[in-house]
Amino acid sequence: MPITYEHEPPYSVGVLIGSLSTESINRRLATALMRLAPDQFQFTEIEIGQLPLYNRDFDVDYPPVARDFKRALADVDALLFVTPEYNRSLPGALKNAIDWASRPFGDNALSRKPSAVIGASSGAIGTAVAQQQLRSILSFCDAPQMNAPEAYIQMKPGLITDEGDVTVESTREFLETYLARFLEFTTRVLTVLPR
Ligand code: FNR
Numbered sequence: 001m002p003i004t005y006e007h008e009p010p011y012s013v014g015v016l017i018g019s020l021s022t023e024s025i026n027r028r029l030a031t032a033l034m035r036l037a038p039d040q041f042q043f044t045e046i047e048i049g050q051l052p053l054y055n056r057d058f059d060v061d062y063p064p065v066a067r068d069f070k071r072a073l074a075d076v077d078a079l080l081f082v083t084p085e086y087n088r089s090l091p092g093a094l095k096n097a098i099d100w101a102s103r104p105f106g107d108n109a110l111s112r113k114p115s116a117v118i119g120a121s122s123g124a125i126g127t128a129v130a131q132q133q134l135r136s137i138l139s140f141c142d143a144p145q146m147n148a149p150e151a152y153i154q155m156k157p158g159l160i161t162d163e164g165d166v167t168v169e170s171t172r173e174f175l176e177t178y179l180a181r182f183l184e185f186t187t188r189v190l191t192v193l194p195r
Helices: 025-036 056-060 064-075 092-102 128-140 169-192
Strands: 011-017 041-045 078-082 115-121 152-154
Touching (some): 025 115, 041 169, 078 169, 115 128
8 A cells, every 4th residue: 555645745845045245155065955855856945044143032023034934944844054164162153043943942943853964175185064953953943854864065176066066976876876865865754743
C-alpha cells in the first residue's frame, strides 16, 4: 500500500543568509542552492537585515517588521541557514534574527521546523565552528535539524559565479546530494510532525 503523507511536497523552504554584505559569498552559495534545488522544494529568502536589535521589551508588542519576519517563518515548511563564520561564531545579525524568531515566550517560530545549516568561508575549515554553535542554538529552539551531511564550503575564487553557477563538478554534485538529503529529512520530519 502506498504511504500517504500528511503533508505532500512541494515544500516551501525559507532561506536565512547570515551575511548582510552585498558581496557575500554566502549569498552566492544560497543562490547556487536555490538553482540546484529539486522540484519538490520552493525556496524563498527570509531577510534578516531589516530587524532592529532584539530587546525583550518588544515582547508585549512586536514592531511590524518583526511580525512580518515571524509570519514569513511560520508560512514555510522548512528552514535553510546559510551562514558565514565571524570570529569563530555565527554573525550577530543571524543570532539577532533567531532571538526575534524564538520570542515572545511560547510563540517560538522555530519549534518543530525542519532545518539545515551550511556555510562558506575563504578559510579551510569553512564555517565549522559557527555551524556547531548555530546547531546548539537550533537544538535549544526545538528545531529538528539534519545531522548529515555536514557542509563546510571553502570558497575559492570562481567556485560559484555571481549568478549561482557552480563551476566545479564535484562541488555541484555534493550540493545536489546535500539538497536531496535535506528533502528526505524534511519529508520525514513533516510526516512524523505534521504542521
Ligand atoms: C571573518 N572571516 C572569518 N572566516 C572564518 O573562516 N572564520 C572566522 O572566524 C572569521 N571571522 C571573521 C570575522 C569578521 C568580522 C569578518 C568580516 C570576517 C572571514 C569570512 O569568512 C569572509 O569575510 C567571508 O567572505 C564572510 O562571508 P560573506 O559575508 O562574504 O558571506
